[in-house]
Amino acid sequence: MKTIYKLVLLTGLMLGCGTAVAFDFGKELNKALKENVQKKLGDNPGAAANVLSGIVGTSQEEEIAIGRQIAGNLLGASPLVKDKLLQKYINNVGRWVASQSERPDLPWHFGVIDSNDINAFAAPGGYVFVTRGLYQQLQNEAALAGVLAHEIGHVIRQHHLKILQQSSLVALGGEALSRQTGNDEKVQQLIGSGAEVVARSLDKNAEFEADSIAVVLSARAGYDPFSFPEVLQEIGHVARDDSSVELLFKTHPHPDERLDKLNVAMSDRLDNVKGQTLDRRFYRLKP
Amino acid sequence: MKLFKWVVTTFLLLALQPVLAAESGTALKADAIKKEPYSDAQSVGTLGVGDKVNILKKDGGWLNVTSAKGSGWVRMLSIRKGDAKKEKGVLDSFKGLASGRAGTGKVVATTGVRGLNEEELKAASFDAKELSLAESYLTSKADAQSFANQGKLKPRSFDYLPLPQ
Numbered sequence: 033m034k035t036i037y038k039l040v041l042l043t044g045l046m047l048g049c050g051t052a053v054a055f056d057f058g059k060e061l062n063k064a065l066k067e068n069v070q071k072k073l074g075d076n077p078g079a080a081a082n083v084l085s086g087i088v089g090t091s092q093e094e095e096i097a098i099g100r101q102i103a104g105n106l107l108g109a110s111p112l113v114k115d116k117l118l119q120k121y122i123n124n125v126g127r128w129v130a131s132q133s134e135r136p137d138l139p140w141h142f143g144v145i146d147s148n149d150i151n152a153f154a155a156p157g158g159y160v161f162v163t164r165g166l167y168q169q170l171q172n173e174a175a176l177a178g179v180l181a182h183e184i185g186h187v188i189r190q191h192h193l194k195i196l197q198q199s200s201l202v203a204l205g206g207e208a209l210s211r212q213t214g215n216d217e218k219v220q221q222l223i224g225s226g227a228e229v230v231a232r233s234l235d236k237n238a239e240f241e242a243d244s245i246a247v248v249l250s251a252r253a254g255y256d257p258f259s260f261p262e263v264l265q266e267i268g269h270v271a272r273d274d275s276s277v278e279l280l281f282k283t284h285p286h287p288d289e290r291l292d293k294l295n296v297a298m299s300d301r302l303d304n305v306k307g308q309t310l311d312r313r314f315y316r317l318k319p
Numbered sequence: 320m321k322l323f324k325w326v327v328t329t330f331l332l333l334a335l336q337p338v339l340a341a342e343s344g345t346a347l348k349a350d351a352i353k354k355e356p357y358s359d360a361q362s363v364g365t366l367g368v369g370d371k372v373n374i375l376k377k378d379g380g381w382l383n384v385t386s387a388k389g390s391g392w393v394r395m396l397s398i399r400k401g402d403a404k405k406e407k408g409v410l411d412s413f414k415g416l417a418s419g420r421a422g423t424g425k426v427v428a429t430t431g432v433r434g435l436n437e438e439e440l441k442a443a444s445f446d447a448k449e450l451s452l453a454e455s456y457l458t459s460k461a462d463a464q465s466f467a468n469q470g471k472l473k474p475r476s477f478d479y480l481p482l483p484q
Binding site for chain 2: 100106109111119120126131137139141142173248251254265295304313
């Protein structure tokens with residue numbers, strides 16, 4: 033149980049801090065995993081597979097439990113905006129969009145958290161949060177649907193879960209190698225560079241993938257799929273040194289780069305797709 | 320007389336819709352200017368990289384523009400909205416005007432009541448009560464369907480996009 037908790041905590045940190053600093057947390061995660069593997073293995077390295085099986089072959093229940101812990105931690109840092117109608121509204125929009133995905137039956141939860149930052153977060157198992165700062169940038173329901181669809185994309189493709197799994201595998205590889213060669217320095221190097229590549233490249237591509245999922249799920253749900261790239265354009269206009277986007281820009285490629293990639297992925301495929309923006313139904317928050 | 324009032328009000332409301340009235344933009348890449356907002360519509364001109372446009376309105380993924388190269392519809396993603404060199408404040412105050420929501424955007428950054436930085440996230444502790452509250456707002460699949468019906472949202476099938484290399 034303690035292992036899971038530690039993992040969850042670290043995942044939460046990785047989630048929060050993303051690409052730019054993920055390497056350091058990856059290292060921390062490896063350390064924690066190594067310690068735990070060491071403890072549980074004792075003199076029986078063969079047990080390694082069992083120790084890690086809970087992480088590698090994560091069941092839906094475990095996935096939700098991990099996500100739930102992360103969500104609780106995130107809410108500890110930033111509580112919900114105290115507006116029932118708003119929270120119900122975002123759950124309505126989010127659940128409808130999630131229903132268009134290949135995981136419609138997860139217990140999806142959405143929320144607006146009370147932060148001026150412009151950001152959104154996803155945790156495994158279907159927990160999605162948007163900051164008030166980002167919500168206030170949105171012009172209509174289709175834009176909200178697009179933002180939620182991006183986060184839903186992370187959940188259905190298990191991006192955060194995969195980072196965890198890959199890190200744990202690297203840790204195990206390092207552990208096994210260490211036993212064979214006894215060369216700690218080399219092992220550390222291997223773990224370090226290995227985790228670095230995984231954390232960085234996977235994260236960037238995961239963001240591009242989630243962007244393309246965002247327009248597709250928006251289209252499937254009957255929304256104007258171009259409302260999402262419009263949000264990216266708006267965010268791209270916020271000055272790079274503005275504190276409200278500091279964390280977002282640190283953990284995501286710049287919106288201009290994301291738009292470039294999205295442009296290529298979309299090509300002319302959505303040119304003739306029209307959908308609703310639902311400007312009037314959009315639940316507006318007072319500034 | 321009443322009808323007249325109504326017509327005027329409707330007109331004013333329409334005018335206040337979040338349109339992109341006369342916002343400027345720059346072509347990010349060379350692309351055709353179409354007569355209608357469809358890819359198979361007739362081309363009436365071609366924009367070159369860096370060409371300036373005035374954006375009149377939006378329809379799905381298309382922007383209705385006027386430019387030195389002609390007027391018509393251009394793919395939204397081929398245009399970078401706003402003048403990149405313009406001051407952020409200018410842009411935001413314009414955005415506020417255009418959307419009728421004066422003050423959003425910039426205010427978010429300056430009120431600065433609460434941010435969400437790495438240190439805060441790192442130091443965060445599990446809040447069970449807040450999590451229960453969040454979970455209490457769950458919408459069932461069936462309720463989401465009704466919600467979609469109310470908004471006349473019609474689901475359609477659409478394949479995932481190939482990932483660019």
